[in-house]
Amino acid sequence: MKIGILVSSKRKRIWPAEELKKTALSMGYKAVILDPAELTIVIRGKLIDVIHNRTRRSLIEGDSVFLLRRPDYANPELLFYRIDVIRALELSGKTVVNRIEAFLKAVDKIRTSMLLAKNGIPTPYTVVSEEEAPAMRAHIEFGISVVKPIFGSQGKGSVLIENIDSAWRAFRLHRYYRVPIYVQSFVEHRNRDIRVFVLGERVLSAMYRVSNSWKTNISQGAKPMPVKLTSELEEMALKSAEVIGADIAGVDIIESKEGPLVLEVNACPEWKGLQKVTEVNISEEIIRYVISKAKK
Ligand SMILES: Nc1ncnc2c1ncn2[C@@H]1O[C@H](COP(=O)(O)OP(=O)(O)O)[C@@H](O)[C@H]1O
Numbered sequence: 001m002k003i004g005i006l007v008s009s010k011r012k013r014i015w016p017a018e019e020l021k022k023t024a025l026s027m028g029y030k031a032v033i034l035d036p037a038e039l040t041i042v043i044r045g046k047l048i049d050v051i052h053n054r055t056r057r058s059l060i061e062g063d064s065v066f067l068l069r070r071p072d073y074a075n076p077e078l079l080f081y082r083i084d085v086i087r088a089l090e091l092s093g094k095t096v097v098n099r100i101e102a103f104l105k106a107v108d109k110i111r112t113s114m115l116l117a118k119n120g121i122p123t124p125y126t127v128v129s130e131e132e133a134p135a136m137r138a139h140i141e142f143g144i145s146v147v148k149p150i151f152g153s154q155g156k157g158s159v160l161i162e163n164i165d166s167a168w169r170a171f172r173l174h175r176y177y178r179v180p181i182y183v184q185s186f187v188e189h190r191n192r193d194i195r196v197f198v199l200g201e202r203v204l205s206a207m208y209r210v211s212n213s214w215k216t217n218i219s220q221g222a223k224p225m226p227v228k229l230t231s232e233l234e235e236m237a238l239k240s241a242e243v244i245g246a247d248i249a250g251v252d253i254i255e256s257k258e259g260p261l262v263l264e265v266n267a268c269p270e271w272k273g274l275q276k277v278t279e280v281n282i283s284e285e286i287i288r289y290v291i292s293k294a295k296k
């Protein structure tokens with residue numbers, strides 16, 4: 001069985017991709033890191049094939065399974081193309097983990113918030129608009145708000161807005177750059193949240209992320225700490241992954257005074273921090289999971 005790890009760019013060294021490749025090799029599988037930019041889609045008659053540009057070999061032939069990391073893009077057409085490369089693999093019968101649909105749901109914070117809410121999973125009060133006035137009304141109602149990029153991750157680009165002047169400034173800039181304003185009620189969490197790592201239909205592991213500021217991403221300097229999950233939190237995380245359709249998911253949960261709230265579901269979660277506070281070998285579990293999924 002060969003494992004193709006799909007990354008956004010081979011020029012950057014991406015820790016999870018390198019780690020998965022190393023682990024797959026140590027477990028006796030073949031593994032390659034692939035960039036959708038170096039793959040070609042061939043549509044002929046009823047068949048869809050995906051060809052590697054350099055080796056000119058088909059990725060469809062033989063036993064293989066694919067692990068998706070975040071596809072990168074420079075413009076909308078390229079983004080659609082790279083998404084369609086993954087779709088081509090799926091359409092030709094290959095197992096891709098996560099499925100491209102799950103990735104598309106998770107990467108879009110608006111869609112994630114709506115799906116969580118619609119499925120009865122508590123999530124913070126959120127307003128999204130292209131215009132400043134509705135965003136401003138929401139900010140005034142929230143008192144303190146968090147403004148996030150729709151496609152952001154690792155806490156990058158999210159800002160805490162504590163007064164009306166900063167709100168105006170932030171919302172005007174969104175308008176100027178023609179990006180939607182995603183404004184969310186700030187939930188007091190004492191600089192700590194919970195990251196739950198879901199694999200298949202089970203919680204593989206979880207951790208507290210403890211920070212000295214409001215952003216608790218490990219990449220923003222938060223420290224991983226062990227956590228014992230209640231069954232309520234386990235169920236919440238499993239259901240969140242399920243509504244996104246993700247086999248691999250990093251679910252972010254904050255503990256508010258009114259109870260736990262799911263912030264988002266990551267379909268390409270990292271586990272470097274989590275690995276430090278858990279006994280399960282996460283990389284091995286991921287490889288074992290995708291292999292079993294491909295054999296089904
Ligand atoms: N509404 C909120 N209230 C309080 N803290 C928040 C809120 N939204 C996000 N945060 C903090 O910012 C971090 C990053 O936000 P998140 O929605 O997970 O986006 P990202 O994709 O950048 O990780 C969270 O882990 C949390 O610590």
Ligand SMILES: [Mg+2]
Nearest residue numbers: 154155252264
């Ligand atoms: Mg997050």
